[in-house]
Amino acid sequence: MSIADNIKELKKETDAINVTLVAVSKTKSADEILEAYHAGQRLFGENNVQELVEKYENLPKDIEWHLIGHLQTNKVKYIAPFISMIESVDSLKLLQEINKHGLKNNRVINCLLQIYIADEDSKFGLGFDETIELLRSEEFQQLKNVQIRGLMGIATNTENPKQIKEEFYELHTFFDGIKQSYFRKDDQFSVLSMGMSSDYKIAIEQGSNQVRLGSTIFGSRIIKHWKNN
Secondary structure, three states: OHHHHHHHHHHHHHOOOOOEEEEEOOOOHHHHHHHHOOOOOEEEEEHHHHHHHHHHHHHHOOOOOEEEEOOOHHHHHOOOOOOOOOOOOOOOOHHHHHHHHHOOOOOOOEEEEEEOOOOOOOOOEEOOHHHHHHHHOOOHHHHOEEEEEEEEEEOOOOOOHHHHHHHHHHHHHHHHHHHHHHHHOOOOOEEEEEEEOOHHHHHOOOOOEEEOOOOOHOOOOOOOOOOOO
């Protein structure tokens, strides 16, 4: 099936259950992104700041861009003027930097706290205890130009669906606890971003309301440096 067909089929599936679809467009060309765009997709996820900035400059301005990869503090300034959401906040230091550049750009930047749930050293994220410590801190209370919209997590890359299910279940349970304890009166705290192409159906079963899909939409392809074709 074409990219457009994939988008239409997936949106039928996700829209029916109020799950937001993030099209992961890293390494994809302008033509590929535009095919998804013309099929009705407006929300795209990138994990490389330089590539994201180039795409923002060259593609339609009503696209909502999410940063879904690990973000270094010195790169925040490049995306702060336009980013719709940073899904991968994994430290108070990064949150403070995002807040600083939100203030400079006179905007409040939507963020998700990335929680470490995988049994893999290569993954980033806050531990459960670290998340609670962050939310309780005076430094966090002072941040007025960031909005915590929810949590994000990446499961272990494994063929074992039971392990994936347990990791997503733990994150959903933690999300509910954080919502109740720290965001009970905040309707903005509503996003639980779990699930990629390999495990999104399990994630949705476990309560995810935002999935990040790349190969399911665009197909698998050899990674190359993006350029505007």
